[in-house]
Amino acid sequence: MFDFPISGVMVNPLLLVFLGFTAGMVGGFIGIGGGYMVTPALIVFGFPGYMASGIDMTHISGTSIISTVRHRQLGNIDWTIALSMVAGTMFGVELGVRLLGYFKTIGLSSVAVLVASLVIMVSLFIYTNMETRKSHKALEQAAREGKDAGREEVSGGASRFVQSIPLAPIVRCRNAGVVISMWMIVLVGMFTGVLAGFLGVGGGFVRVPALVYLVGASTHIAVGTDLVEIAFSGAYGTLRHSIEGNVDFLAVMFMLCGAVVGAQFGAISTAFVRGPAIRYILSYSLMLAALGALFPLLDTLTGQSIPLLATLAVTLTLGQMIFLCTFILAMLAFALLARRGMWVPSWAVPLLVKPAPPSTIRRPLRAKAEERGTL
Amino acid sequence: MQKNSRVRAFVKLGFWTVATALVFAFAIYTYSSGQMASMYFHKAKANGYAINERSFANATVENPVALKVENVSEITGPQAVPVKQGDVLPKNATGVIDEGVVKEARRVALENGQLKVMIPTEVVSSKGLTTIETFRLKNIETNPAGGVWNLLVVMSMGLCLGLLAESFTDVLGIKVSKASHAH
Numbered sequence: 087m088f089d090f091p092i093s094g095v096m097v098n099p100l101l102l103v104f105l106g107f108t109a110g111m112v113g114g115f116i117g118i119g120g121g122y123m124v125t126p127a128l129i130v131f132g133f134p135g136y137m138a139s140g141i142d143m144t145h146i147s148g149t150s151i152i153s154t155v156r157h158r159q160l161g162n163i164d165w166t167i168a169l170s171m172v173a174g175t176m177f178g179v180e181l182g183v184r185l186l187g188y189f190k191t192i193g194l195s196s197v198a199v200l201v202a203s204l205v206i207m208v209s210l211f212i213y214t215n216m217e218t219r220k221s222h223k224a225l226e227q228a229a230r231e232g233k234d235a236g237r238e239e240v241s242g243g244a245s246r247f248v249q250s251i252p253l254a255p256i257v258r259c260r261n262a263g264v265v266i267s268m269w270m271i272v273l274v275g276m277f278t279g280v281l282a283g284f285l286g287v288g289g290g291f292v293r294v295p296a297l298v299y300l301v302g303a304s305t306h307i308a309v310g311t312d313l314v315e316i317a318f319s320g321a322y323g324t325l326r327h328s329i330e331g332n333v334d335f336l337a338v339m340f341m342l343c344g345a346v347v348g349a350q351f352g353a354i355s356t357a358f359v360r361g362p363a364i365r366y367i368l369s370y371s372l373m374l375a376a377l378g379a380l381f382p383l384l385d386t387l388t389g390q391s392i393p394l395l396a397t398l399a400v401t402l403t404l405g406q407m408i409f410l411c412t413f414i415l416a417m418l419a420f421a422l423l424a425r426r427g428m429w430v431p432s433w434a435v436p437l438l439v440k441p442a443p444p445s446t447i448r449r450p451l452r453a454k455a456e457e458r459g460t461l
Numbered sequence: 462m463q464k465n466s467r468v469r470a471f472v473k474l475g476f477w478t479v480a481t482a483l484v485f486a487f488a489i490y491t492y493s494s495g496q497m498a499s500m501y502f503h504k505a506k507a508n509g510y511a512i513n514e515r516s517f518a519n520a521t522v523e524n525p526v527a528l529k530v531e532n533v534s535e536i537t538g539p540q541a542v543p544v545k546q547g548d549v550l551p552k553n554a555t556g557v558i559d560e561g562v563v564k565e566a567r568r569v570a571l572e573n574g575q576l577k578v579m580i581p582t583e584v585v586s587s588k589g590l591t592t593i594e595t596f597r598l599k600n601i602e603t604n605p606a607g608g609v610w611n612l613l614v615v616m617s618m619g620l621c622l623g624l625l626a627e628s629f630t631d632v633l634g635i636k637v638s639k640a641s642h643a644h
Contacts, residue, residue: 091498091555092497092498092501094514094555094597094598144611144615145615147612147615147616147619148615148616148618148619148622149619150619151616151619151620151623152619152622152623152626153623154623155620155623155624155626155627156623156626156627159627159639160639161639317619321612321616324608324611324612324615325608325609325611325612326608328603328607328608328611328612329603329605329607329608330603331501331598331601331602331603333611335488335492335497335611335614335615336492336497338611338615339485339488339618342615342618342619342622345622346622346623346625346626347626349623349626350626350630
């Protein structure tokens with residue numbers, strides 16, 4: 087056990103390293119900060135609620151930079167979208183915080199936040215899961231017909247409508263392959279920012295679907311670009327929380343040690359899977375997070391009179407990170423097995439990216455030297 | 462050519478390893494020297510007595526803990542340092558007991574130049590939520606410079622760790638090319 091003098095708690099630092107590892111992996115894979123999972127976990131470990139929020143926000147700002155570096159290497163960032171969204175997001179966050187302040191004055195902030203969290207997460211889970219299943223079926227159909235489906239498959243036409251709105255200036259997002267009004271990107275950022283500010287989270291779980299379904303970016307671009315957003319909003323959040331006295335920096339350092347490894351697994355795994363695989367994990371994380379918000383809400387409304395609810399909240403909080411990491415590692419394992427021609431579940435095959443031609447992947451130098459007989 | 466890229470990869474790894482180590486060493490030094498805690502427990506937000514709540518954690522009504530009231534620059538035991546709002550807190554202070562709480566004399570009382578703590582923690586229920594009220598972190602103001610420090614150090618750590626990881630995979634010869642993102 088380690089004594090954290092600022093928070094005044096004693097916590098096993100390996101738990102923080104593990105938490106950082108799982109948050110880094112999930113965040114690097116689906117492009118979120120993971121605040122809605124990490125903050126409850128920190129509270130379970132013994133940190134006070136406001137401190138858990140501040141530690142989480144500070145760790146998110148560091149982890150998002152780690153993931154951004156890798157996603158930049160993978161080509162998953164569209165800087166035009168990222169920088170256009172920043173101003174809208176910041177403005178939206180400030181509006182969301184003020185809206186929360188209003189609910190605070192009428193004494194309904196806890197209930198309002200938990201109800202809003204539930205409604206948004208359940209709605210997003212239903213839509214994202216249904217759309218991803220449709221896309222999965224389309225990929226299976228393409229595979230049966232012997233067609234190459236590419237890296238992405240998205241059903242729905244909302245993005246085509248949004249892209250058709252002719253509000254100047256129109257920007258060409260080269261990496262995303264999208265031509266769209268800059269104001270649409272700013273508006274999407276503002277809308278997601280309001281939700282983020284109100285719910286007190288980074289907003290990635292809203293922004294990634296918004297970038298895919300409204301702006302029309304591929305899931306990989308949405309993941310990488312959102313992490314850039316999170317770096318900016320996380321920086322602002324770090325400053326605000328630190329000034330309010332909500333950050334124990336020592337705890338953040340332990341989490342970053344785990345995050346650096348987890349984020350690599352998460353980010354690199356995106357290179358092996360198609361967009362629907364990422365959206366499946368995003369939708370399941372939303373469902374688990376919704377359940378994670380439901381139990382504290384019931385706990386609050388019943389005046390904490392049912393101990394089972396608190397136990398379920400703890401179990402879910404700790405279990406959901408492990409479940410999501412297992413899913414991500416499983417997809418990575420299936421991709422590597424498929425490349426070696428080994429057995430992979432049939433449902434997973436359409437979700438995996440076919441290996442690129444040998445010239446684009448550099449194998450370890452030693453293996454190359456062995457082949458040439460120059461070793 | 463391959464030897465050059467391998468050498469470049471090792472140089473990159475060495476550079477970012479050193480950079481990461483320096484950033485972490487700086488943060489650890491700030492913690493071990495007490496500067497991190499000082500930035501956090503910076504000033505008093507109210508008139509009262511600066512304390513370290515661990516010095517009276519086991520106090521009860523039957524066995525109160527007496528804190529010696531004195532002006533010191535560092536709290537080393539059961540001591541209480543009188544402070545005014547805006548005063549810089551003594552080293553190792555973790556909270557300020559408000560004058561009003563002392564006057565109330567229910568949890569803390571001033572007797573014969575000593576501050577007697579009888580109820581160090583209290584369970585408080587409000588709007589269906591139960592919290593534990595302690596004197597830790599009470600009436601303290603953090604140093605805004607600490608916020609800037611946190612921000613700069615965490616971003617430096619993120620950048621150094623990210624580039625360290627990238628250079629590590631470069632040295633292993635593992636690289637995945639940038640992908641096309643057409644729908």
